[in-house]
Amino acid sequence: MTPLYRWIMAVALAFTGLSSSAHEYQTPNFTVIHPWADATPAGQTDANIYFTVSGQTQGDQLIRGFSPIAERVEMRSGPAADGTDLKSIPVSVNRAEVSAPAGPILVLRGLKMPLQQGSSYPMMLVFEKAGIVNVMISVGAH
Numbered sequence: 001m002t003p004l005y006r007w008i009m010a011v012a013l014a015f016t017g018l019s020s021s022a023h024e025y026q027t028p029n030f031t032v033i034h035p036w037a038d039a040t041p042a043g044q045t046d047a048n049i050y051f052t053v054s055g056q057t058q059g060d061q062l063i064r065g066f067s068p069i070a071e072r073v074e075m076r077s078g079p080a081a082d083g084t085d086l087k088s089i090p091v092s093v094n095r096a097e098v099s100a101p102a103g104p105i106l107v108l109r110g111l112k113m114p115l116q117q118g119s120s121y122p123m124m125l126v127f128e129k130a131g132i133v134n135v136m137i138s139v140g141a142h
């Protein structure tokens, strides 16, 4: 077990049990609501991440994502298999959904471990105006 993997598992376990209620992250311009994913079977290396926002005071855009549990985070126009790459995902004043099952969507590529039901995993979201928002991805609760 690598130190990184051990650290990730410690964080995941620390947040287990908190995932049943919606969790939120305040930014100056909006609130990020309940980032979540489905559990993944062993061997699956992609996972879609979903979240919404509320209280937008101005438009913004998601320009990058990072997570220690994946090789990279991609932005796609639709679900992993049939979307096309995006340079950013808009945060609109009038639309709560940012990354949604119908797209656009955030995709973890090169998962380093299966996402387990009831656990949470760290991810960093980078918005053009709101800056860096560290969130936990809640698995299975939505």
Ligand SMILES: [Cu+2]
Residues within 6 Å of the ligand: 019, 020, 021, 022, 023, 024, 033, 034, 035, 138
């Ligand atoms: Cu939540």
